[in-house]
Amino acid sequence: MISRTDRARRGSYRAVSVAYFAERPGPSLFAKTARILLDARAGSLRKKRYAHGSVTALIGLLSLILLLAPSLFAADAAEILKQVDIFRNPLDSFVLDVKVITHRKNESETATFKVYGQGLDKSLVEFVSPASEKGRYLLMLRDAMWIYMPNTRKPIRISPLQRLMGEASNGDVARTNYTVDYLPEVAGEDVVDGVQAYVLELKAKDNDLSYSRVKLWVAKRNYEPIQADFFVISGMHMKRAYFKELGIMNGRRTVTGMEIHDVRQKGLWTELKYSGLQQKTVSDKLFNKNYLGKW
Amino acid sequence: MLRSFAWVGIIASVMCLGVRADTPDFRLFGSVGNETHLTPGNPSSRLNPGNFLKVETVSNSIDFNLFTDIVPEDKTWKFHLKLLGFNNWNRDHTVSKLEVGELNFSVSLASWLDVEAGRSIEKWGTGYAWNPTGVVNPRKNPSDPNDRRGLYRGVDNVKADLFVHDWNIELLAVPEVDWAGKQGKRLMGAGWAVRAYRLIQGVDFSLSASGGSGLPNSQGVSVSRVVGNALELHAEAAAFQDSVRFRPTGTGWKPQTKKHLDLLLGGQYTFPRNMNLVVEYYHSGNGLDREEWRGYRDMVITAAQELPAGYPIPLLMDNLYYSVLTMARDYAFGRFYWLFHHDKLEAEVLALTNLRDGSSLIRPGLYWKIHPNWSLYWLQGELLGGASTEFGHLHVSRVSDFGVRYSF
Numbered sequence: 001m002i003s004r005t006d007r008a009r010r011g012s013y014r015a016v017s018v019a020y021f022a023e024r025p026g027p028s029l030f031a032k033t034a035r036i037l038l039d040a041r042a043g044s045l046r047k048k049r050y051a052h053g054s055v056t057a058l059i060g061l062l063s064l065i066l067l068l069a070p071s072l073f074a075a076d077a078a079e080i081l082k083q084v085d086i087f088r089n090p091l092d093s094f095v096l097d098v099k100v101i102t103h104r105k106n107e108s109e110t111a112t113f114k115v116y117g118q119g120l121d122k123s124l125v126e127f128v129s130p131a132s133e134k135g136r137y138l139l140m141l142r143d144a145m146w147i148y149m150p151n152t153r154k155p156i157r158i159s160p161l162q163r164l165m166g167e168a169s170n171g172d173v174a175r176t177n178y179t180v181d182y183l184p185e186v187a188g189e190d191v192v193d194g195v196q197a198y199v200l201e202l203k204a205k206d207n208d209l210s211y212s213r214v215k216l217w218v219a220k221r222n223y224e225p226i227q228a229d230f231f232v233i234s235g236m237h238m239k240r241a242y243f244k245e246l247g248i249m250n251g252r253r254t255v256t257g258m259e260i261h262d263v264r265q266k267g268l269w270t271e272l273k274y275s276g277l278q279q280k281t282v283s284d285k286l287f288n289k290n291y292l293g294k295w
Numbered sequence: 296m297l298r299s300f301a302w303v304g305i306i307a308s309v310m311c312l313g314v315r316a317d318t319p320d321f322r323l324f325g326s327v328g329n330e331t332h333l334t335p336g337n338p339s340s341r342l343n344p345g346n347f348l349k350v351e352t353v354s355n356s357i358d359f360n361l362f363t364d365i366v367p368e369d370k371t372w373k374f375h376l377k378l379l380g381f382n383n384w385n386r387d388h389t390v391s392k393l394e395v396g397e398l399n400f401s402v403s404l405a406s407w408l409d410v411e412a413g414r415s416i417e418k419w420g421t422g423y424a425w426n427p428t429g430v431v432n433p434r435k436n437p438s439d440p441n442d443r444r445g446l447y448r449g450v451d452n453v454k455a456d457l458f459v460h461d462w463n464i465e466l467l468a469v470p471e472v473d474w475a476g477k478q479g480k481r482l483m484g485a486g487w488a489v490r491a492y493r494l495i496q497g498v499d500f501s502l503s504a505s506g507g508s509g510l511p512n513s514q515g516v517s518v519s520r521v522v523g524n525a526l527e528l529h530a531e532a533a534a535f536q537d538s539v540r541f542r543p544t545g546t547g548w549k550p551q552t553k554k555h556l557d558l559l560l561g562g563q564y565t566f567p568r569n570m571n572l573v574v575e576y577y578h579s580g581n582g583l584d585r586e587e588w589r590g591y592r593d594m595v596i597t598a599a600q601e602l603p604a605g606y607p608i609p610l611l612m613d614n615l616y617y618s619v620l621t622m623a624r625d626y627a628f629g630r631f632y633w634l635f636h637h638d639k640l641e642a643e644v645l646a647l648t649n650l651r652d653g654s655s656l657i658r659p660g661l662y663w664k665i666h667p668n669w670s671l672y673w674l675q676g677e678l679l680g681g682a683s684t685e686f687g688h689l690h691v692s693r694v695s696d697f698g699v700r701y702s703f
Contacts, residue, residue: 131667131668135362141494144521149441150324152441152442152447155418159523159525159563233524285406286370289492289494290463290492291456291463294401294409294411295366295401
């Protein structure tokens with residue numbers, strides 16, 4: 001179901017795009033068809049001109065609809081995803097505390113991390129507790145990852161499938177935005193716990209990512225993320241994440257708590273709690289593999 | 296020992312006097328462990344007939360390692376200390392040692408330049424069990440690649456780290472100091488090592504070189520790359536220009552200076568359900584070739600025949616020469632790891648094979664995390680191969696390690 005406001009929003013996107021193409025100089029097919037479309041909408045298309053150019057106009061119109069419709073949806077989806085990312089990471093350069101609690105039946109285990117981030121694709125995770133993990137670092141530069149252990153003092157290149165703890169993969173903790181890695185598309189709408197939501201279909205930009213496909217539910221009223229399903233390249237549904245808590249950190253509304261459930265093994269789930277978000281300018285060299293453990 | 300404390304004092308004073316910081320972050324962590332080893336002798340070992348070396352079947356080791364880091368909020372300098380100590384016990388004797396594994400002070404002079412002085416552990420290369428380009432690395436034991444007891448010790452060096460246009464260039468000056476010389480401490484010479492690193496199109500790419508006193512004259516390259524979301528591939532190659540070695544001829548040792556190439560090719564694959572496999576091939580141009588190995592074996596047989604006549608020296612010399620995983624040119628390494636039972640149990644199987652004679656070390660192990668800070672483990676090393684093979688020459692037929700470790 002597409003609501004009236006939604007239709008209006010999409011309509012306005014189309015109108016802006018059509019006007020853009022119509023104003024472009026030069027005799028491009030796009031410009032011509034766009035002008036015809038504008039004229040048609042204004043009701044000023046004369047019968048004589050229509051008779052002469054009816055075939056061209058019809059083809060042009062159809063081409064325009066076919067060409068523009070996906071891009072307009074993509075633009076819409078990209079904007080929604082950008083808003084979602086702002087809730088997950090509202091700062092360009094930051095430091096953040098993350099607590100990961102793994103639940104298994106009646107047991108739970110806690111680990112804490114400090115995450116340093118810069119831009120959209122650089123993050124460094126410092127292992128704070130438990131004691132057996134202290135002194136370790138995980139560096140993530142887009143899809144490249146290294147783990148550093150104080151005992152061996154060696155950064156080791158690892159693949160995205162290697163886990164951090166519980167059901168949280170390295171990427172779940174280190175990665176704070178989707179825009180860099182995924183191409184979004186609005187797949188439809190849904191209602192989750194009484195909240196109207198867009199359903200975004202995210203496709204991985206390359207095969208190196210842990211999840212080739214993500215289905216993301218986003219609240220229509222404010223673009224807050226609600227939940228996400230993660231699929232591996234074989235199409236298998238691996239995890240479901242719930243963005244449970246949103247709160248104020250560093251004066252901005254952000255995701256402060258999420259849960260990740262293993263859909264194949266019931267009773268296994270991991271909580272991620274975020275706190276202490278601070279704007280912090282972090283030196284570039286901190287994100288160099290060879291600098292791990294040197295500060 | 297006193298010298299170590301003096302170092303700590305000097306560096307702490309420098310920190311207090313020379314560098315201002317609002318709230319330095321103080322990190323202290325480490326572990327304490329105990330291991331009991333069962334090492335029954337290898338009755339067919341030609342290097343130890345009748346257990347004349349008196350290899351103990353039971354021994355115990357206690358160890359600790361303590362890491363201290365002091366880093367200010369702005370991360371413009373860092374003090375780092377790794378203290379390690381151990382006590383090795385067997386029926387005949389006990390050895391205790393306290394060592395400074397690392398002690399260094401680094402300062403960031405500019406956003407693109409860091410300088411460090413002191414003792415530090417360097418780990419160059421991308422290989423898991425071997426690192427041909429790791430000319431300044433602590434000597435690695437491929438049967439314990441992760442240094443489970445944290446006993447690695449660094450090299451004394453002065454280092455500059457440059458960060459220029461996504462490149463990291465590391466320059467090391469490594470003084471060769473005779474700390475315990477009869478005429479007191481003296482500088483015997485200095486070696487140098489340099490490494491340039493950059494991530495290029497998702498590939499970790501490093502070029503390295505070394506030379507001077509105490510370090511080999513070498514040039515190397517190492518790469519690693521992740522393909523897809525589960526496979527990692529890595530490789531290293533290093534050319535050594537003037538390695539000095541003693542070549543066994545069958546009747547004696549012949550000194551030789553030679554050029555050689557060391558090569559490592561490997562990969563790591565992560566399976567679903569926390570299973571991981573590492574496989575590596577290693578070629579050492581400095582290892583013994585078939586003829587040299589035959590010569591060495593002949594010398595051992597001759598020396599063993601002289602032992603009953605009261606001449607142990609030749610066999611002791613052969614024992615000194617023998618160093619496992621250096622007696623051939625081609626080796627394979629495999630490691631299978633599985634984390635299971637709610638992340639409480641870790642199973643690991645290591646395999647090291649001499650590709651010339653097929654002799655192997657297979658070492659399954661089980662780690663049980665009984666608490667986030669406590670773990671128990673059992674490692675069982677089995678040696679496979681006949682008396683004439685490389686692993687068949689080892690003094691022990693199997694190694695069982697039972698350990699407990701507490702992290703703090």
